[in-house]
Amino acid sequence: MAQAFFGGVHPHDMKAATNEKAIEQLAPPAEVVISMSQHIGAPCKPLVAVGDHVDVGQRIGEPGGFVSAPIHASVSGTVKAVEPRPSSMGGNMLSVVIENDFQNTLSSEVKAPENPDAMTPDEMVEAVKNAGIVGMGGATFPTHVKISSAIGKVDTVIINGAECEPYITSDHRTMLERPEQIIGGATYLAKIFSLDKVIIGVEVNKQNGIDMLNKVIAEKHAPVVVEPLRCRYPQGAEKQLCQAITGRQVPPGGLPAAIGCAVFNINTTCAIFRAITQGMPVVNKIVTVSGSGVVEPKNIECPVGTPVSCLFDACGGLDEKTYKLVMGGPMMGMAQYTAEVPVGKGTGAMLAFCADEEKTVENPQCIRCGKCVEACPMHLEPLFMFQYASKGMLDELEAANIMDCMECGACAYVCPARVHLTHMFKTGKQKINDKKKREKAAAEAAQKAEDAKKEAEKK
């Protein structure tokens, strides 16, 4: 088993509810709401207007910058609206609303290459770019940008099958049901990076997934090895995964490429396979629908843009005492204030809670037990950071390396006093960024004033 990273926690994985349930296809939704911001980076510009007819796989959003990825129609039908709609990231986001004609006609834009195995690395990256692939583990960083910025610098390509968040089983089911896509995608990645092997890291709680992948690797003689990983949250965090597999640590503020690593999610790898072999863009997403509030938890494949209420309906609805909807895992996912929000490219799970998952207490008091320090995979001291953040001591907060915090939630999970650590760090980081922006703006204004003064003196 791969060497461990320092810290982390071991929550109950709760995966038994769905890990033996095959991926179901959702009955086509009547309408989909496709946000023009499906990725980290610049939002897309809509290419369609109200009344236009679109087909599955047709490009409807043009990348808005270098770090951006195109967006495609996930159903065929008529564009009903192009307007701001509730977004899973909070607030409203410009979205294309498509009324489904239930014909499921494939767009003529989707063309399978004649001989995928003869494609050059550049052509493959171009195919990935055109398919609008982003990191599907939840980070949603455009994959073609990651690949092109890492080519030549990387000696280890890791496929992330850790799936360390509780409840989520979409990657696990993909391993069991679509292993040839994973291995195929990994083989293309080996080719793109000119490496003789690609490593898939999988936590040992998915032993049948590991066996399945090994079977396909042996059948295809693929340049891929599976590395079993200890079950430990956040094993699937990029930096921790690199550390577990290579023993190297990404320097503060750096990317895995700095230590010669590139990490791709299991479902991202499948998407790369489909893009290269079929020219198929990202239009579907496998979502684990689970949690105490869901009547019958399932793994569901649905079009991108499906309102999450459709997913819950397919799972027998929600318990009426449901108090929280979480998009993503319970450790890092975002709580939603409405069931109208649509599934995005990075949505791996949709959870509903009606039991005592939160275990909130009134007036939480730190008892200095140090469990947060032990749990922090970035080796920080959350209890001191919390003190600084709650007192607004921004300089001390920055000196305590809060910017290294990846908001994994391990400290808050383990805190016996139930202090709201992660929440305080999110707002603390925001405050530091705001302060830096203010200072920069002030410095620029001062510079301008000085320049103007000099100009005036010259005249």
Place this chain on the structure above:
Amino acid sequence: MTDYKNLKLIATSSPHIRSSESTQTIMRDVIVGMLPALGWAVFCFGVEALILTAVSVVGCVVFEWLYRKILHKPDSVADLSAVVTGMLLAFTCPPTTPLWTILIGDFFAIVVAKQLYGGIGKNFINPALAGRAFLVGSYAGIMTTWIAPQTAAPLFGGAVDAVTAATPMAYLKTGDMEGLKAAYSVGDMFLGKIGGSMGEISALFLLVGGAYLLWRRVISWHIPVAYIGTVAVLSFLFPKAGTGMEWMFYSVFGGGLFLGAFFMATDYATSPVTRKGQVVYGIGCGLFTVFIRYFGSYNEGVCYSIMVMNCCTALIDRFVKPIRFGAMKSDKKGAAEK
């Protein structure tokens, strides 16, 4: 189907699940961990030991509740930390301590040492030890009257009709190894058939409780091992009398070292938060314990050594920090060649 519009949703920050461990469960574990030693104390000193402990617990809980009530602060009795303080303070007192005395100690521990600094987690000194130190300073006679085990303890003050006995620590102080061996065997020391404070006498039963705390992950091994190890090594190397081995066993099993190392020095609020810092702190406790025993005017040094190190905790936390992720350069590229 579900009416999604009428769900009463909250949208708070991640993480959305929490470990089932709470402050209350931790304190409950500490209480359970002290029960073996309490049982032994009752066996040795009779039901009076139990009454002393119960009164001390009630005293601490009432003082905490009253203080927070009077000052309109949220009630904190439910976290059980006051119960722990009450038990620990009783453990550090002789079984003959009058009830009024221990209540004074309770008041000092809870109100002065803990609540005046803001309550749980904010005190810089262990409340039970502060209470004991206060009592030793104020009622030296009461706090240094020791009775032999299995003789009755007089509860409500008055004359001591039990057999008074010299504790092993008194022999150790004078380096009277012959007298010590005549009075107690090493086995007596380990089991706890000796005179001393109520809850400190049995290394065995404290070790059982400490093992429970380690198993429950309430404490880690760093402080107890560093503390007891330091005392053991120094006693072995510098015996005042007898062989190093003999001296070491008597020193380690006597004087409440196990109570201090497992239940007092590991107090969260007053010990460092990093594992490395905890080792430094444990070694410091051990050094001061041996120094006080060898050179101080008290027979016993556990209480004061821990209090001294309590005061150093902020300093240790400031200088002993975890190494930031990615800041270690050694394995950056090195692993690539393996």
